[in-house]
Amino acid sequence: MEDSKNNYIIPRIYWYQTINKVYLTIQLLGIKTPKIEVFFKKMTFMADIQKSKDKIKFDIDFFSDIYKDIAINNHSRNMQLIISKKEYQFWPRLYRDKDVIPWISVDPINFRNEEDDDEIINDIGVFKTENECEINEN
Numbered sequence: 001m002e003d004s005k006n007n008y009i010i011p012r013i014y015w016y017q018t019i020n021k022v023y024l025t026i027q028l029l030g031i032k033t034p035k036i037e038v039f040f041k042k043m044t045f046m047a048d049i050q051k052s053k054d055k056i057k058f059d060i061d062f063f064s065d066i067y068k069d070i071a072i073n074n075h076s077r078n079m080q081l082i083i084s085k086k087e088y089q090f091w092p093r094l095y096r097d098k099d100v101i102p103w104i105s106v107d108p109i110n111f112r113n114e115e116d117d118d119e120i121i122n123d124i125g126v127f128k129t130e131n132e133c134e135i136n137e138n
Contacts, residue, residue, distance in 0.1 A: 008057035009049070014107035020088050023122065024065070024081040025107060031079045038068040041096060043083070058103070063091040 011028040016122060030050030037044040047056045064087060071082035085091075095101060 005118075007055075009054050010103050011056055013058075013104045015094050015104060015106040016110040016112065017085075017091060018093075018112070019090060020085055022062070022083040022085060022091075022094065022106070023110065024060075024083065026056075026079045027077075028056065028079075028125070029077055031074060034072060034074075034079065036070050036081070038066060038070065040065050043070075045081075047079075056096050060094070060104075061096040063093055063096055064089070 009028070011026050014025045014027065026045075028049065028069050030052070032049050032050050034045065034047040036046075041062045042059065043066065044059050045056065049056065062083075064085060067084040067086060069084070073080040073082070091100065094104060
């Protein structure tokens with residue numbers, strides 16, 4: 001998809017979440033020099049594309065606040081952004097508005113909802129998998 005007013009490419013993005021993180025996978029070959037700006041719930045992503053004069057730019061107004069530090073895994077076929085949520089909770093959707101954004105889709109392979117999540121927070125806020133938790137059946 002192309003943003004005609006600025007000649008930016010808006011790539012296909014897949015997302016999924018855990019209770020404390022959001023994962024965005026940007027489906028585009030050769031993304032380089034990413035620049036990410038975060039302001040509370042809003043993220044702006046800009047990058048160049050290798051062997052091309054095209055540029056990527058998109059904005060997302062997230063459902064809730066996120067931290068500014070975003071981990072980036074850059075692969076040859078895509079780039080994954082790992083975003084930490086400020087509150088440990090599942091979001092009913094990725095973005096603030098209820099409108100559908102055509103270039104963002106749920107990641108069908110990695111998607112899980114609250115009931116599927118096997119991460120449990122103990123009393124001091126440390127994540128444990130279901131296998132590591134003590135089950136008290138009293």
